[in-house]
Amino acid sequence: METLGEPGSAVKVVASRNGVIYEMRAGVPLPPMVTLTEVSKIYIRGSDRICGLDHVTLDIGSGSFCAFVGPSGCGKSTLLNVIAGLDLPTSGTIHLDGRSTAGYSSDDWTRTRRHSIGIVFQAFHLIPGLTVEENVAFPLLLRGEQGRKVRERVADVLALVRMTHRAAHRPGELSGGEQQRVAVARAIVHEPKILLADEPTGNLDSQHGAEIIGLLKTLVQEFGHTVLLVTHSAAAAEAADYVWAMRDGRLMTRTMQMTSAQGV
Numbered sequence: 001m002e003t004l005g006e007p008g009s010a011v012k013v014v015a016s017r018n019g020v021i022y023e024m025r026a027g028v029p030l031p032p033m034v035t036l037t038e039v040s041k042i043y044i045r046g047s048d049r050i051c052g053l054d055h056v057t058l059d060i061g062s063g064s065f066c067a068f069v070g071p072s073g074c075g076k077s078t079l080l081n082v083i084a085g086l087d088l089p090t091s092g093t094i095h096l097d098g099r100s101t102a103g104y105s106s107d108d109w110t111r112t113r114r115h116s117i118g119i120v121f122q123a124f125h126l127i128p129g130l131t132v133e134e135n136v137a138f139p140l141l142l143r144g145e146q147g148r149k150v151r152e153r154v155a156d157v158l159a160l161v162r163m164t165h166r167a168a169h170r171p172g173e174l175s176g177g178e179q180q181r182v183a184v185a186r187a188i189v190h191e192p193k194i195l196l197a198d199e200p201t202g203n204l205d206s207q208h209g210a211e212i213i214g215l216l217k218t219l220v221q222e223f224g225h226t227v228l229l230v231t232h233s234a235a236a237a238e239a240a241d242y243v244w245a246m247r248d249g250r251l252m253t254r255t256m257q258m259t260s261a262q263g264v
Contacts, residue, residue, distance in 0.1 A: 032059040032095070033194060033226040034083060039092030041078055041249070052078035053089065054249035060228070062193075065220040067229040067240035075249040076230040080196045083228070084117055085109030097193055114143055118187035118195040122202035124179040126171040126186075133158070133167040136185045143190065157185040161215060177208030184215055188225070195219060197229045201236055213239045 041052035053075050060066055068076045081087035082094065085104065094101045096116065104112070113119070126135050133154055140150045158164045161181040171179055180200060187195060197216060201209030213236045219225040220241075229240060237243045243255040 033062040033064070033097055034058070034060040034228070035093075035095040036079075036083075037093045037095075039082060039089045039094060041075075041082060041087065042090045051249045053082065055092070056249070056251055058251065060226065062226055063220060063224045065217060065227045065229070065239070065241045067231055067237040067243045068246055069231060069234070069237050069243060070246035070252075072232075074246040076246055077198055078249070079246070080119075080198050080228060080230055083194070084119055084196055085112060114139065114190065116193045118190070118192035120180070120183050120187045120195070120197040120200045122199035124171065124176075124183045124203075126179055126182060128171055131168050131170055132163060132174070132182050135171070135182055136189050139186060139190045153189055154185075157189050160188075160218075161185045175208070176204050177211060180204060180208070180212050181215070184212065188219065193226060195225050195227045197227060199230055199232065201231065201233055206235075209233065209236065 036056050036058045039053055039056045039058075043050040043052055056075075056079065068079060070076055078087065082089050083096070085101065096112065101109075101112075127138065130138070136157060137150050137154045140146075140153065155164070158167055161184055163178065163181050163185065166174060166178060166182075171182070174182065180203075184200070195216070200212050200216075204212065213229075216227050216229065217239050220227050227240075229236065231237055244251050245253045
């Protein structure tokens with residue numbers, strides 16, 4: 001396994017779970033799930049140039065649970081936004097599951113998010129007038145899916161997040177922790193390869209926050225999702241396989257958690 005060098009240098013992540021290296025299949029290396037190469041993001045505000053990301057180079061292997069920590073304004077959320085196509089880098093290249101996003105149109109990014117990327121925000125962003133079941137089904141309906149397949153998939157993810165008993169309720173009838181569980185279900189109902197979680201515990205107390213982090217860990221361990229977590233919470237970051245500290249738009253240090261290092 002490669003280690004992190006100076007800020008801005010390449011980072012290589014090999015996802016390991018129960019001693020299995022997920023970048024290898026039948027002896028053939030798989031492309032990283034996420035690759036950023038010399039990615040920078042500069043915001044122009046009047047006469048000021050604000051650096052959101054500073055030449056970030058990063059590889060994240062399939063099946064990894066990775067956390068990014070650091071003070072407000074360090075670039076954590078900007079990093080997730082450029083990976084999701086919600087913001088575009090000023091320079092550098094991004095590959096998702098081995099495919100370059102260079103030249104992607106807004107329609108291309110929309111299709112990518114609908115099929116390959118799930119996003120969970122600090123704010124729950126549920127639709128107030130829809131039931132839990134309808135909120136979770138919404139991404140599938142946007143793709144034109146309908147009928148029994150949608151009902152079965154929604155039932156499966158509601159069972160996974162332990163919200164089956166609340167399927168007919170509306171968001172206003174749920175606690176904050178329950179709403180975030182629904183938001184996670186909605187983010188994974190279309191079976192994305194990458195789940196991006198931006199401060200998903202920020203509006204929750206410690207107990208409900210720990211439950212959400214445990215759920216994200218389950219998605220990695222049992223279903224092979226690649227999860228990227230942005231958090232201010234040291235406790236939340238401890239659940240990840242790999243943790244990066246960020247400062248001034250740069251990756252500064254990386255920690256590999258001992259529980260994930262076993263067998264590597």
